[in-house]
Amino acid sequence: MPAEPVTIAFTDAFDAAQIAAVCAHVRRQRAPQVCVDGAAVTVWPTARAALLAQLLRRFERGGYAWSVVGVPDDVRAVLEFFLYRRSKKLRSARPHEVAIVESTLVRIARFLNNIRDLYLLLQDIVYWTMAGPFCQHGFRLSRTSYEITERGVRSLPIVALVAFIMGLILAMQAALQLRVYSALFLIPRMVGVSIVYELGVLMTAVLVAGRSGSSITAELGSMVTSEEMDALRAMGVSITKYIIVPKFVALIIVMPCLTIFADIIGVFGGYVISVLPMMQIGMSSPDYIDKTLDAIRMKDVLIGLTKSVADGVVIACIAVYQGLTTSGGAEGIGKSTTRSVVYSIIMIAIAHLFFTGLFYATGQGPLLQP
């Protein structure tokens, strides 16, 4: 004889904590069918219907046939929504492995798409930078000079401060090591070559990425979200020509200028440490200057400046690209700005590694012989 169905009285007092106990009770009864009676419930907030749905799903997973009685029609409709929609979702769910492969492929496709977009953007920028001056209204000189002031002149204080501190640190670190070998006379050479060849450029690039790259991304991102970009497109104005080229040209101009400035200030930091009597290095002012000028070759300066121009291109492209692909309002602007700085710093490091490797392989690296 088949077992009688178990009847569960679903009341106002029922809460999530009781679901497990009810399921255990049904298991103990060994009945294949469960009937939930909701007649005793006085009010049916959505949460109560959701709890009942949760209970019914547990019965279903346990292999029990269930039925519900004493429930108003509108609550039954809510229950059907919960149960039907979930089952529909389960039916449409794909196997986990397929989903992983699919999402990996999507990511790869998105990455390749980004590379292609970045390439097209760079192509457009280069075109308008070269062709702009020959077209009517093609090159915005006043906007470019404004950008040079914003990105370059206003960066001078922070670049000076950080470069000076870096010069101080480098000279002190060098003194600590070289004192052991009685080679303190090498300090100007070490400080000069390190700063001019690598550190001055790298530090300037990181500072510009953090200060100007982020501000370019935020500015463009906010223009995108407020539909200003769409308005420009609708007016038939080239965004690249009108908005991007002035920023791009400004960064390419200011990067070498800021780098030379950082080099001079950094070397001056080393000078301050070396000639200060309290540091007990015992170097005279003319001696330090002579040794620095001896150590730094014009070729090293040019290599540093080449890197700085490359850094300018990297920062401008990434900042502009991140700005133009912003979506999602204030939150999106924040994310794009963060990505702009992070990607710029990573790409700058990779570019410097590439240049250093290239010059090392071709024997063009800095000399450190006394």
Add this chain to the structure above:
Amino acid sequence: MTAPVIEVKELVAAYGEQVVLDGISFMVAPQQIFVVMGGSGCGKSTLLRHLLGLYRPTAGSIQILGTDVTRTKEEDLQPLRARIGMVFQGAALFNSMTVAENVSLPLEEYTDYPDRVIQDIVDWKLHLVELDHARDYMPAQLSGGMKKRAAIARAMALDPAILFFDEHTTGLDPVMAAELDRTILRLREKLHITVVVVTHDMTSIRRIADRGIMIADKHIAAAGSIREMEQSGDARVVNFFMSHEGH
């Protein structure tokens, strides 16, 4: 007679010396769509903030669902606020959260339901405002009307007894505004809630209002059903109806 869900008696509201509302009294019956109307700067939004207990009045009393919000401490108002939903003029969705996260926020704050139950409730509320497809969208990806509907879903998360709307049709085109009004009517019918709407949009008022008041010069210039108010001899009311028609 059923007890009113909102009862305002002789309310006086002022910012410092400047009196904004003076001697406002009205009642809202259960499951009614009640409209507070009036021109810009007449004190509609001030009245709404007093109803929500955000401002304390200079004089008078406000009973909401049996609680006098003018004499209840801020911390003791929390249980009442869980029974009230508010849809702000600009939707006020949290931009850093998805639509579903916005709707689940009050549930996570006020209840200790399991996550699955919360997700069920969120899906149901989004279904009621016809935003099933937008649960994982960010607010920035929504149109103006969708934002308002998401805000309604959030306001309804805790099954409120009263839903307040502040200028719900502002910024929407006529089609979206009509759609939103239909949503309000549908919700009242399905969920049996009381709705209080602050607006100056006459087209919307005609579509949804059961009763209402019109505020002018700090006082109630007209009260009753829209038809009753239209027949008012008060020149301010006549002017308002004529100048805001079609807005």
